[in-house]
Amino acid sequence: MARQVSTRRKLAFTALAWIVALILFFPILWTILTSFKTEQEAIASPPMIIPSWTIENYIEVQIRSDYFRHFFNSVWISVGSTLIALLIAIPSAWAMAFTPTPRTKDVLMWMLSTKMMPAVGVLVPMYLIFRDTGALDTVWGLTIVLTLINLPIVIWMLYTYFREIPVDILEAARMDGAILWKELVYVLVPMAVPGIASTLLLNVILAWNEAFWTINLTASKAAPLTAFISSFSSPQGLFWAKLSAASTLAIAPILVLGWLSQKQLVRGLTFGAVK
Amino acid sequence: MGSITLEHVHKSFGGHPVIPDASLQIEDGEFVVFVGPSGCGKSTLLRLIAGLEDTTSGIIRLDGEDVTDQGPASRGLAMVFQSYALYPHMTVRQNIGFPLKMANTDKATAERKVADAARVLNLTDYLDRKPRELSGGQRQRVAIGRAIVRQPKAFLFDEPLSNLDAALRVNMRIEITELHQQLKTTMVYVTHDQVEAMTMADKIVVLNAGRIEQVGSPMELYRNPANKFVAGFIGSPRMNFLEGPAADKYRAATIGVRPEHMRISRESGEWAGRVGVAEHLGSDTFFHIHVDGAGMQTVRTEGEKDFAPGDPVWLSPDPSHIYRFDQSGLALR
Amino acid sequence: MATRESRTLARIMMAPSVIVLLIWMIVPLVLTLWFSFQNYNLLNPITSFAGLLNYQFFVTDPAFLQSIGNTLLLVGGVLLITVVGGILLALLLDQPIFGQGIVRILVISPFFIMPPVAALIWKNMLMHPGYGIFARIAETFGFQPVDWFAQFPLFSIILIVAWQWLPFATLILLTALQSLSEEQKEAAEMDGANALRRFIYIVLPHLARAITVVILIQTIFLLGIFAEVLVTTNGGPGYNSTNLAFLVYRTALLSFDVGGASAGGVIAVILANIVAIFLMRAVGRNLDA
Ligand SMILES: Nc1ncnc2c1ncn2[C@@H]1O[C@H](COP(=O)(O)OP(=O)(O)O)[C@@H](O)[C@H]1O
């Protein structure tokens, strides 16, 4: 393992890796830089790299489009749907991980299969149901839909984490006189905290970036950041600095969360199939 | 009080019978060891008593009361697991105090009991550590501490020493035996190691393929094994079995002679053979002898003997210690 | 752990999730099926039974075949770029380099960008024929700037989506690569295998499972690509960048043709199921590993 690598070789790979990484990151970097330029600087030729660090654009975005309303819609929808999903998923994953039956695997597979149903397949009835129940353009309506579409992933992730907890320990709790809810609250949940936390993180990210239902089932009142930013797609004139500011605002919170949870991402999204 | 009664207990996993029909009486205060080869159903039987598995049929009684349909939490038994099953997120103090917390014991009493248990088990200095900061032997003691604070009707141990190294295993064996002498609470102890069974038990239950082969005190089993399986399982090194003409002479299908009851001589004896491997333990020496027409036999001699591999030797059994078995392996008396 | 009581309890604990997902799966799907056999337009209050007419219209619409083709091109193109690029990038990141942590963070970042933002950034900042960076670079070298979304609409979308998914593929392949034991590589080296042979005979087979997982999971998401199309080309020019998801959306919420859109939805479900069957097999096989 600890083989000596020549410094020259390491430097060469370092340079190559950094170049590739910066190219991939460039669109994001450029957007962030542009958001601090004036509109003139944003379209200057040749392109201006260092901005004049104005925060004019951010103020403008907030005043004109009420960024914070959309931001909070995004927060409510993504966090709310994830918490509800966890509430439903924890007992379910507990049951499947610790009291498996010959059918458990089929049930899990079936749950995952609901995730594969293409959204367009049910767009029409969902739209009509939402329209007729007054759920259209409401935060709670979207929260329900996002809970449902992410529930299978939440269950799966928790299931893979729970299976790593030795069943002995839960049995010990039972021998120690713990009834069911005490077993869950005092033993399972504290032991599963890291797993539950990364499940939460990854699902907040997925819900935050969900851009089909959030766009199609909202108009303005409940529009989260995905819908907010989509409204910039038909520009009235050139206003790239403002667009960049709005984009930066939309992605910044989740980018940070994403960096924190990148390790769990692999495990979560591959359902434990790649470790 | 803590007597345990099994009446015709049957357990199958998905139609596959693991315990066909077990009946057993364990008296209050007894130290009972379930012993048998691995996979024979010892853990299953223990877990049935614990309530972690339910019986397919049959009745389990604690102090005469039918508890067959009660969950593990309400049976008032304590269990020590092979893996120790300590709660990794709790300190030693919290681990030991957990059963008291579950029983809603008031804080002052609970603290006192945890402190008492820690003192008995030499854990006082480690109360604020997490399990991962403890050695194997200390973890084992925490698991025992967690079991004793609640003053259970009986203790259940499932191979508690098998994760410890040899020296520690001997120490813990003595500690658990002492604990039993102190507390006088019923203990049911599962192991595949017949040495543990012999040294610790008041009563040994020998299991084979889910069946109870024999129940008795260690010396009863050693002296009067009911069948070939028990005879072969109890005692170390293993009993020698001889068939054919050697057995015919004693009017049995098979005869058994323990290595310590086998005499070895250069001059004369009942069976001729050649010395194979010699194992020198210092106090004893085990010789493995290729006996003509009867295969490998083991002899145990005291001290050092200077037989070299290949030497021709004679073996003869101590006539007062020959075990005779019939065609089906049952002991003939 | 398995007593009658705990099994009963387990069933009760599972019930909410099962019931909720059952409803979520069945109700909208049955409604979609029902609508797909109806003449039902939101602009026209009268509905009637349509038989297979909706399917006939949807399938014979020239846009349908084009959208199926576009969907397959989109999925296939993105998969090709991300798998090949992902393997190369994973091999690079597996080397000892300075600042590995930061490089990883930079590389993974595009995955966390919400689709509409990704599309807007590329459309305006990079690919804009007048002011985009690409145009500026072309001008510097004396070329005519390309009007990406007019000339290569589908390819442009493939590029954007591949940028978003390359980090995912890289991360998974890198994880798999790191689980390859050093000893195995060294053994191959002792056996005299050069770097290329080591890659073909040792590394690639080891990555096979991770590659399958990448392909299958990305396919689920790529079949439903929507926001990128909506934000950049709106499916145009003509139907040149309309995929199946966008076609259904267009039929439903722009033409208000509930029946037709439902028929398209049913077709999308069937298409996805064909893919799903393969995915379930692969993931299912790995479930106990
Ligand atoms: N939950 C279970 N499901 C199916 N078979 C089991 C289960 N638990 C134990 N068994 C089977 O029962 C037999 C006895 O197991 P066990 O009691 O653990 O043996 P021991 O503790 O004596 O080694 C083994 O053959 C084992 O495979």
Ligand SMILES: [Mg+2]
């Ligand atoms: Mg066992």
